[in-house]
Structures are given as C-alpha cells and as structure tokens.
Amino acid sequence: MNIGILGAGGIALDRHVPAIDAHPELTFWSVVSRDAARAAAVAESHGAAAPQPAHTDVRTLLADPELDAVLIATPDRMHEAHAVAAARAGKHILLEKPMATSVEACHAIEDACQEAGVTLAMAYHMRHHAGHRALKSAVDAGAFGTLRHMRIHWTFAAPDGSNWRARPDTGRWWSLAANGTHCLDQILWLMTGQCGEITRVACIQSHAKFSSRHDESSGVLMAFESGATAEFFVSVQIDSPSRLEIYGDSGWARAEDTMGRHGAGRIETHAGPIAYTPTDPFLEEWTDFHRAITGNRSPEVSAREGSTNVTWLARIQHAAKERHPVAGNLSPETN
Ligand SMILES: NC(=O)c1ccc[n+]([C@@H]2O[C@H](COP(=O)([O-])OP(=O)(O)OC[C@H]3O[C@@H](n4cnc5c(N)ncnc54)[C@H](OP(=O)(O)O)[C@@H]3O)[C@@H](O)[C@H]2O)c1
Incomplete structure (x- = not known):
C-alpha cells in the first residue's frame, strides 16, 4: 500500500x-x-x-x-x-x-x-500504547471497581511563542491541541464505557509565559453521567514528568512517563505493577490503519471519536472564555 x-x-x-x-x-x-x-x-x-x-x-x-x-x-x-x-x-x-x-x-x-x-483513522497513537491497552483491559475487567476519578498531567516546555498552534491562521488551541486532545481521548476511552458521557466541563487557562493569544496551560475538570469526575492539566510552559491516574471503589492505577511518543513508562496499581512489553505505538497505529482498510472494518479511533473530541475541546475552550462550567447540551455556535 x-x-x-x-x-x-x-x-x-x-x-x-x-x-x-x-x-x-x-x-x-x-x-x-x-x-x-x-x-x-x-x-x-x-x-x-x-x-x-x-x-x-x-x-x-x-x-x-x-x-x-x-x-x-x-x-x-x-x-x-x-x-x-x-x-x-x-x-x-x-x-x-x-x-x-x-x-x-x-x-x-x-x-x-x-x-x-x-477509511479515515484518527492518529491518537496513545491508544496503541501497550501499557495503556493493558490498563484499559484491567478497567473493563473491573479491576478497580466502580470508577470514581481520573487525572492526567502532561506538559512540555516550548522554546518560545512562535509555534503555529499559537497563531489563529494555523491553529485554534495550543496546549489543548498539543497534549490536551490526547488526554481527553484517553479519559473518554477509559471512562465512558463505565461512566457514560461527559455532562459538563470547567477550564482555567494561562497565557503568562509567552503572552500568546492561545492557551499555554489548561486545567480542565469534567463530570460524567455516572457522577464520576476527571481532570487533566496540559501545558507548553514547563517540562515535567507525565502521570496518568485512575481511581475506583476497589483500586487504583498510576502510570508514570507513559504519555509521549515512545511507548514506554511504568504502570503501578493497588495490586502491583502492570507488566507489558513496550512496542512502537506509531507502528501499531499503522498496522491498525492497514488492517482497517484491508479488512473493511473500523479503525481503533474512528472519525466519530475524532469529532466528539473536537466538540469537547471547543466546549472546554468556551468554558475557559466564559469562566463558568459548560454543560453538554450547547447550541451549535459554541461548538
Ligand atoms: N500524535 C502526536 O502525538 C502528534 C505530535 C505532534 C504533532 N501532531 C500533529 O501533527 C500535525 C503536525 O504537527 P507537527 O508538530 O509535525 O508540525 P510541524 O513540525 O510544524 O510540521 C507541519 C508541516 O506542515 C507543513 N505546512 C503546510 N502549511 C503550513 C503552514 N502554513 N505553516 C506551517 N507548516 C505548514 C510544513 O511542511 P512544509 O514547510 O514542508 O510545507 C510543516 O513541516 C498537527 O496536526 C499536530 O497536532 C501529532
């Protein structure tokens, strides 16, 4: 091909x-x-x-x-x-x-x-991270009981404010588009099966380092139909280790340095580490794309999921601008 x-x-x-x-x-x-x-x-x-x-x-x-x-x-x-x-x-x-x-x-x-x-496949390579796939299996098998909360922290330090994401002709969001969209995808993937849809979001952003017109840091809170909550913090202002945490009634998991391009990192749980063999998530992504085309089946991340992600990015940005939480049933113009 x-x-x-x-x-x-x-x-x-x-x-x-x-x-x-x-x-x-x-x-x-x-x-x-x-x-x-x-x-x-x-x-x-x-x-x-x-x-x-x-x-x-x-x-x-x-x-x-x-x-x-x-x-x-x-x-x-x-x-x-x-x-x-x-x-x-x-x-x-x-x-x-x-x-x-x-x-x-x-x-x-x-x-x-x-x-x-x-075929259209969305390139959320973190879906193909072997450790995150093992974590997803554990969540779906009920290893942590009823899910109550999830949190992701993922940042990097941009050298200056010249990135195309900071410009309105080439980007709409900066921290939200660089890392936030991946965090949102992971939260939706891991939680919605058990917790239902997101019902509302709140967001506070910073523009303090580069005076960019687009978000340099975004702190996002969200609630789900089940009453579970989630949060993520993404930033282009600082370098820091990444962390993904998930909490349920009967256990927890904490992934250190798994968010990124490499496919590695450690995952601890209340019951001990999740063992997995790191693979290249980009090769897995291409393998899935090729199989979706040749097997005439849906890819791992569909156009519909890509579109849902953008819907929530827009609502999160709206919540940041309006400085109040935003619910799911918005009119089209806020999208
Ligand atoms: N999956 C991930 O983790 C991940 C990571 C990084 C980026 N991405 C995504 O991949 C896409 C590209 O990001 P990137 O970091 O690779 O960006 P990049 O390094 O800036 O590359 C983008 C390329 O697009 C071309 N381009 C066409 N019109 C352009 C314009 N008006 N301004 C700037 N470049 C233009 C440029 O090639 P020419 O100069 O040769 O025309 C440029 O090399 C984005 O959608 C981004 O969100 C995904």
Missing part, C-alpha cells in the same frame, strides 16, 4: 515515516511541501518510492493513481481542506489529531469520507 505524506514536519518524519518503513505492507511513496527543494530533499533522504515522489501542490500528489492512502500531518487548521481533498481523490486517510478546529469541519471531513467510501 503506497502512502503519501501531507505535512512533512516533526511528527511525520520522526515517527510516521520510520513506522511506515517498518511495516512490511506499506511503502512511503510521495510527499508534498510548500518548498520544492524541501519536498525533493525529504523524498530523497527518506527514500520515497514513487517515480515522481516530490510535490509542491497537494492536488498533483493526490492525482497519482498508484497512491493508496495519505498521512495528514499539516497544521490543525489545514486538516479540513486536506482531508476533504484526499477523500474526494479516493485516498484512505490517517489524520493527525485534533481532527480539525471546529465541529463543522469534522462533519465535512466525515461526510467526504463516507461519500467516497474511504
């Missing part, structure tokens, strides 16, 4: 291309960059296999009949245009998180994929 890359930046070249190379059924085929010299350099240095692998126009990359699927890893604001174009060209899509920057854009992507009959 031949894979084209839109957005040959950090995550695409550091993690996705090595994962594609490691997968026996996938070939890194072609790439698009706004800069012709860069497109050619990336294609050559990473061994893109197409006869004409380097493009400056997304349309010429997508017009290639030998191209089967694309990775979309462009800035968040561009996901809608790129995903809709890829779907209309009949290409399967692995789409980096967050799905888009508005609920309407998510629906446009979903509709285009449905009309074209292509």
Whole structure:
C-alpha cells in the first residue's frame, strides 16, 4: 500500500515515516511541501518510492493513481481542506489529531469520507500504547471497581511563542491541541464505557509565559453521567514528568512517563505493577490503519471519536472564555 505524506514536519518524519518503513505492507511513496527543494530533499533522504515522489501542490500528489492512502500531518487548521481533498481523490486517510478546529469541519471531513467510501483513522497513537491497552483491559475487567476519578498531567516546555498552534491562521488551541486532545481521548476511552458521557466541563487557562493569544496551560475538570469526575492539566510552559491516574471503589492505577511518543513508562496499581512489553505505538497505529482498510472494518479511533473530541475541546475552550462550567447540551455556535 503506497502512502503519501501531507505535512512533512516533526511528527511525520520522526515517527510516521520510520513506522511506515517498518511495516512490511506499506511503502512511503510521495510527499508534498510548500518548498520544492524541501519536498525533493525529504523524498530523497527518506527514500520515497514513487517515480515522481516530490510535490509542491497537494492536488498533483493526490492525482497519482498508484497512491493508496495519505498521512495528514499539516497544521490543525489545514486538516479540513486536506482531508476533504484526499477523500474526494479516493485516498484512505490517517489524520493527525485534533481532527480539525471546529465541529463543522469534522462533519465535512466525515461526510467526504463516507461519500467516497474511504477509511479515515484518527492518529491518537496513545491508544496503541501497550501499557495503556493493558490498563484499559484491567478497567473493563473491573479491576478497580466502580470508577470514581481520573487525572492526567502532561506538559512540555516550548522554546518560545512562535509555534503555529499559537497563531489563529494555523491553529485554534495550543496546549489543548498539543497534549490536551490526547488526554481527553484517553479519559473518554477509559471512562465512558463505565461512566457514560461527559455532562459538563470547567477550564482555567494561562497565557503568562509567552503572552500568546492561545492557551499555554489548561486545567480542565469534567463530570460524567455516572457522577464520576476527571481532570487533566496540559501545558507548553514547563517540562515535567507525565502521570496518568485512575481511581475506583476497589483500586487504583498510576502510570508514570507513559504519555509521549515512545511507548514506554511504568504502570503501578493497588495490586502491583502492570507488566507489558513496550512496542512502537506509531507502528501499531499503522498496522491498525492497514488492517482497517484491508479488512473493511473500523479503525481503533474512528472519525466519530475524532469529532466528539473536537466538540469537547471547543466546549472546554468556551468554558475557559466564559469562566463558568459548560454543560453538554450547547447550541451549535459554541461548538
Ligand atoms: N500524535 C502526536 O502525538 C502528534 C505530535 C505532534 C504533532 N501532531 C500533529 O501533527 C500535525 C503536525 O504537527 P507537527 O508538530 O509535525 O508540525 P510541524 O513540525 O510544524 O510540521 C507541519 C508541516 O506542515 C507543513 N505546512 C503546510 N502549511 C503550513 C503552514 N502554513 N505553516 C506551517 N507548516 C505548514 C510544513 O511542511 P512544509 O514547510 O514542508 O510545507 C510543516 O513541516 C498537527 O496536526 C499536530 O497536532 C501529532
């Protein structure tokens, strides 16, 4: 299966291309960059296999009949245009998180994929972390009893305020889009099966280090239908070890340094450690994407889940702006 890359930046070249190379059924085929010299350099240095692998126009990359699927890893604001174009060209899509920057854009992507009959998988690689999958199995098996609370802390120190996520033409959220969307995905994945949907959210944000117009830190609280609660803190202001905790009536789990790109870290529980063999979550993600296409089944993280995630990101941002908690039954304009 031949894979084209839109957005040959950090995550695409550091993690996705090595994962594609490691997968026996996938070939890194072609790439698009706004800069012709860069497109050619990336294609050559990473061994893109197409006869004409380097493009400056997304349309010429997508017009290639030998191209089967694309990775979309462009800035968040561009996901809608790129995903809709890829779907209309009949290409399967692995789409980096967050799905888009508005609920309407998510629906446009979903509709285009449905009309074209292509697979869309959301690239929440933390879903493929072997330790988190073992934790999910333990939660579902009732190892912690009735869930009452979950908490995630995940930060990194941005060097300055120049990141595209801090600019309105390329991003809508900064800390929420960099790390928060992953935290929200983990919380929804681990809790909703037992606790039902989120019913309300509250959020306080900081812009204190870079004076950015977008969130540099976000502290988010949420409640579920069952009465369970969850919280996450994400930030681009500070480096710190990550932690994920989950608490139930009959036990708890604490994951240290599992949030990230590497697939490693330790998970302790009230009953001792959860043993697992670390794997590359990006390779697992591509394996799942390939199986979803060839097996004509849903991927691990569907378009619907991507869209739900963006709905809550928008509500969280609204709660931060309005400085009061926001409930689930909002009118469309707050989305
Ligand atoms: N799963 C994860 O954990 C994870 C981690 C990081 C990022 N991501 C997601 O992956 C996507 C890309 O993030 P990244 O960190 O890889 O970003 P990045 O390093 O800045 O790469 C983005 C690429 O998009 C291209 N691009 C096209 N139009 C652009 C514009 N107007 N401004 C800036 N770049 C533009 C650029 O390539 P050219 O200059 O060659 O055109 C750039 O190299 C985002 O959606 C992000 O949320 C996911």
